[in-house]
Amino acid sequence: MITPDIENINVTSFAPMPTPEELHSTLPISERAFDTVMKGRADLRNIIDRKDPRLFVVVGPCSIHDPEAGLDYARRLKALQDEVQDTMLLVMRVYFEKPRTTTGWKGYINDPFMDDSFRVDEGMKRARQFLLDVCELGLPTATEALDPISPQYLGDLIAWTAIGARTTESQTHREMSSGLSTPVGFKNGTDGDIEIAINAILSAAHPHSFLGINGQGNVAVVRTRGNGYGHVVLRGGGGRPNYDSVSVAIAEQALKKAGLPANLVVDCSHANSYKKPELQPLVMSDVVQQIKHGNQSLVGVMIESNIVSGNQKIPADLAQLVYGCSVTDGCIGWDDTVDMLRAAHTELRQRPR
Ligand SMILES: O=C[C@H](O)[C@H](O)COP(=O)(O)O
Numbered sequence: 506m507i508t509p510d511i512e513n514i515n516v517t518s519f520a521p522m523p524t525p526e527e528l529h530s531t532l533p534i535s536e537r538a539f540d541t542v543m544k545g546r547a548d549l550r551n552i553i554d555r556k557d558p559r560l561f562v563v564v565g566p567c568s569i570h571d572p573e574a575g576l577d578y579a580r581r582l583k584a585l586q587d588e589v590q591d592t593m594l595l596v597m598r599v600y601f602e603k604p605r606t607t608t609g610w611k612g613y614i615n616d617p618f619m620d621d622s623f624r625v626d627e628g629m630k631r632a633r634q635f636l637l638d639v640c641e642l643g644l645p646t647a648t649e650a651l652d653p654i655s656p657q658y659l660g661d662l663i664a665w666t667a668i669g670a671r672t673t674e675s676q677t678h679r680e681m682s683s684g685l686s687t688p689v690g691f692k693n694g695t696d697g698d699i700e701i702a703i704n705a706i707l708s709a710a711h712p713h714s715f716l717g718i719n720g721q722g723n724v725a726v727v728r729t730r731g732n733g734y735g736h737v738v739l740r741g742g743g744g745r746p747n748y749d750s751v752s753v754a755i756a757e758q759a760l761k762k763a764g765l766p767a768n769l770v771v772d773c774s775h776a777n778s779y780k781k782p783e784l785q786p787l788v789m790s791d792v793v794q795q796i797k798h799g800n801q802s803l804v805g806v807m808i809e810s811n812i813v814s815g816n817q818k819i820p821a822d823l824a825q826l827v828y829g830c831s832v833t834d835g836c837i838g839w840d841d842t843v844d845m846l847r848a849a850h851t852e853l854r855q856r857p858r
């Protein structure tokens with residue numbers, strides 16, 4: 506029995522959710538989506554294992570808030586993927602869970618109607634539908650795993666996972682990562698600390714036992730195998746970027762010292778571009794030059810991109826929202842995204858093999 510007056514003093518209610526299995530049976534994975542996810546994960550593992558010389562590119566909106574615009578973006582990206590596929594593997598950034606520095610909209614799962622109604626049940630369903638739609642286009646997806654329960658609902662539709670700068674040091678997220686089915690990129694901390702990401706890789710590579718839920722929605726002790734595909738995502742921090750060749754060499758040395766393979770991803774956004782989206786192409790071009798000059802550790806990049814550049818505040822009247830423009834961090838617009846990726850494609854064709 507839960508005793509009122511002493512327990513859950515600050516909890517106002519518990520709203521029921523469908524179980525992961527119920528949501529899977531409402532929106533089952535299709536054959537095409539299954540193939541996309543399996544191929545996407547295999548391609549990513551092959552890139553990380555150096556069996557595939559391409560660069561993987563996690564590219565897409567800072568967050569999804571309008572599935573129609575998100576799918577419009579996905580169709581454009583799929584066409585671009587077909588064009589650049591011999592040098593790059595494009596994986597769409599499909600971020601539904603936003604970690605906030607203090608408060609703010611926490612993403613499409615938490616508040617899909619953006620009106621503080623917090624219909625997490627509806628958000629999870631719509632998120633799953635969106636992921637299915639993207640995978641059915643043949644485009645693999647990447648997301649940030651923030652809530653440790655969400656992967657039970659959506660994990661079958663994800664090819665690459667990020668653990669964010671604010672949670673890389675969290676044991677809960679390292680445990681969760683040890684059971685994820687995808688390669689996992691651990692961001693360095695917001696202060697620029699890469700040691701926490703290295704410790705996260707070491708921790709997540711081990712088996713863990715921790716509390717979670719199973720497919721039937723029962724509280725369970727989750728026992729994991731350990732995830733051998735953890736890697737560092739350099740996102741800058743503490744007021745300075747860390748994508749330059751010296752920072753990359755420092756990260757390589759730190760990984761070597763920890764006995765880990767030198768696998769690095771550069772996030773062109775966030776502190777690497779001082780949160781100025783228009784600077785992302787400069788970061789990307791620097792990374793591509795490092796690769797062209799023989800760097801062996803850079804396996805991927807991340808780009809925050811949308812149909813329309815910049816970002817917008819969420820207006821009280823949602824009809825005023827600008828179509829295809831971020832409601833969280835600023836993004837580079839579509840035309841610049843195409844230019845940036847085509848330029849990288851041309852350069853990467855000349856990379857040493
Ligand atoms: O990329 C996303 C943001 O940088 C992150 O969610 C933090 O956002 P905030 O500082 O606006 O809360």
Ligand SMILES: C=C(OP(=O)(O)O)C(=O)O
Nearest residue numbers: 604669670671692740775
């Ligand atoms: C929150 C994000 O990044 P970081 O964790 O690097 O701040 C993000 O990529 O949306």
